[in-house]
Amino acid sequence: MIKKLLPGGKRVDYREKQRHHKEFNQRRQLKQGEYVSFYKSGDWRTVRQEVLDRDYGLCQRCGKQGNIVDHIIPSKDDWKERLNADNLQTLCKHCHDVKTYREWCKREKGAHRYMRINIVCGLPDSGKEVWVKQRLSKHDLVYDYDALMHTITGLPLGEINYDAHDYIMLWYEQMLRKLRTEQTFDNVWIILTVPNENIDNVLSPYHDVIKHFLVLSSNSNSNQFKPKRKANQKLLNLFEKSDFSKFQKIYFEPTPRKMNGGYI
Ligand SMILES: [Zn+2]
Structure with missing residues (x-):
């Protein structure tokens, strides 16, 4: 019989251990018979x-x-x-x-058992980033095209450098591919102006994807919230042609609060 002394002087009986493992496996097989036989x-x-x-x-x-x-x-x-x-x-x-x-x-x-992917679309200055920040939880990932462009080029928010655009899109494609295979975060927030069909193509239908379309509240007083920048015409045309039928329409009125010269 193989025996070993534990620090306290107690002997470990390996045959006894093996017998327990065998019993455990037999019980598992009985309980999860369907599960085990599936893989065979x-x-x-x-x-x-x-x-x-x-x-x-x-x-x-x-x-x-x-x-x-x-x-x-x-x-x-x-x-x-x-x-x-x-x-x-x-x-x-x-x-x-x-x-x-x-x-x-x-x-x-x-x-949460699974990651929820939130697609947040809307015109520039519809308050998308404010709306998302109000809903962030502890273990989330935020993809914000405008914020990324601003960070890697130093250009004012809303301006686009088309060479830098390619780099941001590379990261975007990689991010979608990685998200497809994982359930890492509690929530993922993808902030875009117009819907992007790659999201539907790449992400598995088993992901919990919710699409939000932010519209400035019709009651919004123009003195309370003034757009910070003019949306470029190309983007507006694209926006007009976009299909928002699968999106939840949300009327949102961000309360402007100035900090370091910008809204937070
Ligand atoms: Zn691998």
Whole structure:
């Protein structure tokens, strides 16, 4: 019999431990028989291979080789979607471990189960950034095109440098791709003037996406809130042609408060 002394002088009986593990696994199999047999089923093996082929065997999070097929929304949480390829992705072991750990942390913390993605559109000076700031929670991500442009070029808010625009869009594409594979944040806020169809194309239908369309309240007194800048004509034309039918219309009246020369 293999025995080992613990610091307190107590002996560890490994055979006893093995017996416990065996019993635990048997109980697990009885309780979760359907769950365990699913991963041995022909249906799963077929879909799994299809997903690996679709993703060219590359981890959808880091781009390296991967051979784990992961449920974006865990199968335990949404059993009926277990064979839906839209809810499946290829991951490498490292990225899968990171994702699993984060899911575990979220459960342990009792935080929101899943990330909510908020798309916030509206004309310049409709108060989008103020509206978002009023709703931020502790573990959120904010993508604000205007703020990014201002930060990386130093230009006044609302002005666009088209060379810098390419860099911001690169980050935007990467961000959408990364968001697609993860449930990292409580909320993601994407602040844009007009809707961007990449959001619908890239983000899985299993993400909780809410679209908000901010309109200045019709009661808004022009003396109370004056637009800080003139929207450029190209943007206005694009705005006119945009489809907001899937957006929740929100009448918002930001209360202007000056700080360091700008609204906060
Ligand atoms: Zn990876």
